[in-house]
Amino acid sequence: MGITRRLFGGTALAAMMLAGGAAQAQDNVRIALVVKALGIGFFEAAAKGAEEAAAELGNVEVIYTGPTDTTAEGQIEVINALIAQNVDAIAVSANDTDALVPALKKAMQRGITVISWDSGVAPEGRQLHLNPSSNPLIGNMIIKLAADNLPEGGEVAVLSATTTSTNQNTWIDEMNKVMGNYPGIKVVGTVYGDDLADKSYREAQGLMQTYPDLDAIIAPTSVGIVAAARAVEDAGKVGQVNVTGLGLPSEMAGAIESGASKSFAIWNPIDLGYSATYLAYELATGAAEAAPGAEIPMGRMGKLTLDDNNEGAMADPFIYDASNIDEFKSIF
Amino acid sequence: MKTFLKSREAILSAAILALLVLIASRFPAFVEPGNLARVFTDTSPLILLALGQTVVILTRCIDLSVAANLALTGMVCAMLNAAYPGVPMAAILVLALAMGAVMGMINGLMVWKLNIPPIVVTLGTMTIYRGLIFVLSGGAWVNAHEMSHAFTGFPRAELLGLPVLAWIAILVTGLFFLGIARTPLGRAFYAVGGNPHAAVYTGIDVGRTQFMAFTLSGMLAGLTGYLWVARYSVAYVDIAGGFELEVVAACVIGGISIAGGAGTILGTLLGALFLGIVKNALPVVDISPFWQLAISGTAIIVAVAFNTRSGRSKGRIILKRAEGHA
Numbered sequence: 001m002g003i004t005r006r007l008f009g010g011t012a013l014a015a016m017m018l019a020g021g022a023a024q025a026q027d028n029v030r031i032a033l034v035v036k037a038l039g040i041g042f043f044e045a046a047a048k049g050a051e052e053a054a055a056e057l058g059n060v061e062v063i064y065t066g067p068t069d070t071t072a073e074g075q076i077e078v079i080n081a082l083i084a085q086n087v088d089a090i091a092v093s094a095n096d097t098d099a100l101v102p103a104l105k106k107a108m109q110r111g112i113t114v115i116s117w118d119s120g121v122a123p124e125g126r127q128l129h130l131n132p133s134s135n136p137l138i139g140n141m142i143i144k145l146a147a148d149n150l151p152e153g154g155e156v157a158v159l160s161a162t163t164t165s166t167n168q169n170t171w172i173d174e175m176n177k178v179m180g181n182y183p184g185i186k187v188v189g190t191v192y193g194d195d196l197a198d199k200s201y202r203e204a205q206g207l208m209q210t211y212p213d214l215d216a217i218i219a220p221t222s223v224g225i226v227a228a229a230r231a232v233e234d235a236g237k238v239g240q241v242n243v244t245g246l247g248l249p250s251e252m253a254g255a256i257e258s259g260a261s262k263s264f265a266i267w268n269p270i271d272l273g274y275s276a277t278y279l280a281y282e283l284a285t286g287a288a289e290a291a292p293g294a295e296i297p298m299g300r301m302g303k304l305t306l307d308d309n310n311e312g313a314m315a316d317p318f319i320y321d322a323s324n325i326d327e328f329k330s331i332f
Numbered sequence: 333m334k335t336f337l338k339s340r341e342a343i344l345s346a347a348i349l350a351l352l353v354l355i356a357s358r359f360p361a362f363v364e365p366g367n368l369a370r371v372f373t374d375t376s377p378l379i380l381l382a383l384g385q386t387v388v389i390l391t392r393c394i395d396l397s398v399a400a401n402l403a404l405t406g407m408v409c410a411m412l413n414a415a416y417p418g419v420p421m422a423a424i425l426v427l428a429l430a431m432g433a434v435m436g437m438i439n440g441l442m443v444w445k446l447n448i449p450p451i452v453v454t455l456g457t458m459t460i461y462r463g464l465i466f467v468l469s470g471g472a473w474v475n476a477h478e479m480s481h482a483f484t485g486f487p488r489a490e491l492l493g494l495p496v497l498a499w500i501a502i503l504v505t506g507l508f509f510l511g512i513a514r515t516p517l518g519r520a521f522y523a524v525g526g527n528p529h530a531a532v533y534t535g536i537d538v539g540r541t542q543f544m545a546f547t548l549s550g551m552l553a554g555l556t557g558y559l560w561v562a563r564y565s566v567a568y569v570d571i572a573g574g575f576e577l578e579v580v581a582a583c584v585i586g587g588i589s590i591a592g593g594a595g596t597i598l599g600t601l602l603g604a605l606f607l608g609i610v611k612n613a614l615p616v617v618d619i620s621p622f623w624q625l626a627i628s629g630t631a632i633i634v635a636v637a638f639n640t641r642s643g644r645s646k647g648r649i650i651l652k653r654a655e656g657h658a
Contacts, residue, residue: 039471039569068466069570163621192621197564197571199611202374206615209361230476230565234488254476254565329477 028061031280032082033273034075034092035066036119041248042222043093045332046118046273053277056299060281063087072096079103083110089280092126093118097166101125113284117276119167123309127283127290130276130304132267134313138220138246139174141265141317143182145244146216149262153184154215157207159228159245161195161221171220188214193224200227204243208235219245225264229255249320249328256325263321267314269332275301275314340587343638344602348609355613362616369494375608376501377402377563379601380556381575382582383508384549386600389583390521391542392528392592393443393450398553399575400461401435405557407465410474410483410567417480424483424558432554433547435461440546444539458576465569476565487559497559504552508597517544525592582607585635606631 033050035043047064054060065082067074072095080103082090090107094100094116104114104125114121117130133141146156158175160168172190179187188211193200200223208214208231217232219225225247232241233255243261255261278298282288288296290310295303304312320328356363381398388395405428412419412427435457442453476484487497494502512518523531524541531538561567586603588595610631614624 039466039469041473044471068463191615196573197566198560201564202612203615205370206612209367210359210616210618226476226566227564251473251475251566257477 028059029057029089029281029284030061030063030085030087031089031091031277031284032063032065032087033276034078034082034090035064036093036095037070037074038066038068041250041332042269045248045269046093046276048332049268049270049273049275050277052270053274053281053299057278057281060277062277067095070095072099075100076103079107083107083112086110087112089113089115089284091115091117091276091280092121094121095119097122098125113280115276115280115283115290117279118272120311127310128279128296128304128306129309129311130272130279131311131313132269132272133315133317135170136174136177137313137316139171139176140178140181141319142171142218142220142245143175143178143185145263145265145319146218146242147182147185149242149244150185150215153186155186155188155211155213156216156218157188157211157214158190159200159203159207159217159219159221159224160190160192161224163192165195165221168220175218193219193221193227195221195223197223197227200224201231204228204231205235208232208237208241214241216242216244219243219247221245222247222251222266225261226251226255229258229260232260233258246317248332249325250330250332252320253325253329256320256322263319265317265319267317271301272314274299275304279304340638341596341598341602344586344599344606348602348606351606351609351613355609355617358617359613362613369498371608371612372501372605373495373498374612375604376497377556377560378575378578378582378608379501379604380504380552380559381549381579382586382600382604383504383597384552385579385583386508386586386588386595386597387512387521387545388450388542388549389580389588389590390525390592390595391538391545392525393542393545394454394580394590395436395439395546395549396451396454396576396580397435397439397458397461398549398579399572400458400465401432401550401553402557402560402575403569403571403573404435404461404465404468405431405554406561406571407469407474407557407567407569409558410479410561411469413480413483414474414478417483421482421486425555428554428558429551430554432557433551435554436547436550437543439550440543443546444543450542462569469567469569471569474561474567479562479565484562484565487562497563500555500559505597505601512597517541521545522593525594527593578607581632585632587635587638603635 033047050062054062065078067078075095083106090112101122101124104121108114114126115128116126118132120129158172191203191207193203204217217228219228225243225245229243232238232243238259244264246266247264252261252264275298279296282296283290292306292308294306297303306312352363361367385395408431409424409428439453439457442448443450489496491499520536520541523536524538528538582604583600585606586599588600610628
């Protein structure tokens with residue numbers, strides 16, 4: 001099989017050399033997965049999912065790339081390089097909603113399919129956006145995780161990323177909307193750890209000092225939740241303060257083991273990379289068109305239904321606890 | 333009155349006391365001894381790096397690679413511990429010190445032998461060291477459950493009521509006090525920064541002294557790298573991102589002149605404590621997070637304003653004399 005494909009690839013290459021651009025359609029569909037920054041476990045897992053989708057689809061080549069730090073400038077450079085390489089599709093998780101728009105518009109003018117996933121781009125800069133889950137669902141999930149362990153009610157506090165993080169702010173807003181469904185649960189404060197381990201640790205310590213009766217810390221950010229769990233362990237408040245929110249199983253395994261965190265949630269990044277690759281493929285090959293109300297298939301994940309902004313939600317967040325952490329901690 | 337005003341350490345001590353009183357008025361539990369010890373422990377990494385930075389700045393150089401050095405050493409220690417949990421703590425400490433020192437030496441050699449401006453050298457190595465973490469780790473995190481208990485337990489082990497991390501900061505500060513005041517090298521740092529030409533005439537090798545300063549700074553960054561990773565029980569590429577600026581800020585607030593040759597170890601210690609107290613107090617005094625950055629920044633500007641003011645008044649006096657003679 002491998003040899004056949006290589007032979008076929010060689011033939012395609014020869015044909016392309018002879019016939020020029022005409023043969024390009026027979027070539028592999030090259031889909032670039034642009035992430036916020038290289039070296040983040042979440043995105044490495046998404047790349048795995050993308051490879052899985054590529055293997056299913058057959059004639060897809062995934063280019064996993066991104067800047068070395070989470071800046072919009074770095075992503076613009078990466079996108080410009082991809083335009084120069086004339087890839088077939090770009091699927092981007094954006095560091096900035098608006099800053100990437102000009103570069104992505106340029107890509108679309110050159111006939112490159114552009115979609116955003118995880119962290120979105122403004123509508124004019126992409127054809128569709130794939131949300132890992134819906135914001136109301138996540139907002140509900142993070143407070144539910146805390147409330148499920150507090151049948152008698154109690155005080156909870158939120159440890160977020162930066163004050164300007166779009167994702168976190170949206171989720172916290174959605175959480176506040178459904179607070180009425182959780183009588184007895186009181187959100188006493190929101191602090192910001194800027195996604196730095198040391199600042200998040202300090203803010204978590206501050207929360208425990210300011211609110212001695214605190215029952216839970218909700219951290220909807222992967223750096224924050226790990227730091228908060230460490231702070232709870234160091235303060236000797238395991239069992240008293242439950243750390244929950246959104247985190248990665250590999251990073252939270254220690255906190256689940258120590259008991260600082262009873263449960264947390266995250267969507268499956270593997271599924272996310274998988275779905276993004278499928279959607280990019282469908283659009284790039286012309287099999288589907290991104291328009292409000294459209295239903296685009298994404299393999300084993302079912303179908304993505306687009307809303308008026310050409311956005312769609314993949315699935316519900318998944319809960320991890322002591323029962324399944326060992327299974328997932330080696331995956332991502 | 334004037335001499336008191338000129339003593340930067342006195343002003344800074346007063347500022348710290350005033351700050352503590354202000355915080356206590358809003359959140360009394362902050363000034364409990366237990367909490368102050370916690371704040372000191374939290375500030376220890378900053379103190380360690382600021383001490384190393386102090387000797388570098390004294391010799392008219394700057395080391396911007398300390399945070400990257402810290403992160404790289406921390407990652408190497410964490411990866412070693414994850415792969416071989418049996419390696420004794422002493423070996424990891426020696427490795428951290430040695431690795432950091434070598435990275436400092438690379439900076440120092442380039443400044444000494446190639447005469448490249450220190451800010452350029454360390455900006456370059458800062459990026460190289462961060463990049464190396466990617467190369468080594470492949471971008472993966474080393475997480476709490478992969479580290480051994482001895483590894484994460486060492487900095488937080490209690491000794492006479494204080495964690496080992498705090499004791500290390502105290503020990504190193506003591507060594508710096510003695511070393512700066514009592515050893516030829518300590519005095520050479522001031523001579524080289526105060527007047528490099530005069531230093532050459534007294535037989536001090538300027539380049540070599542700067543090399544030694546970078547080595548010391550690197551060594552402390554390496555040690556702090558291990559302590560940092562063990563304290564937060566996580567190692568990833570971005571740890572201590574932007575920390576180099578905080579370290580330089582601690583030195584500047586402490587009265588170390590960016591022009592070199594002036595400043596004290598006590599000043600650095602107080603500068604680091606000042607920043608540490610601000611950082612630890614902001615979460616508990618219920619100030620809007622939108623204001624927190626502005627407050628930290630203002631503290632730095634005010635400190636630098638003090639520095640330039642004292643420098644300028646000196647210049648004026650000399651000028652008046654010169655005018656009088658002419």
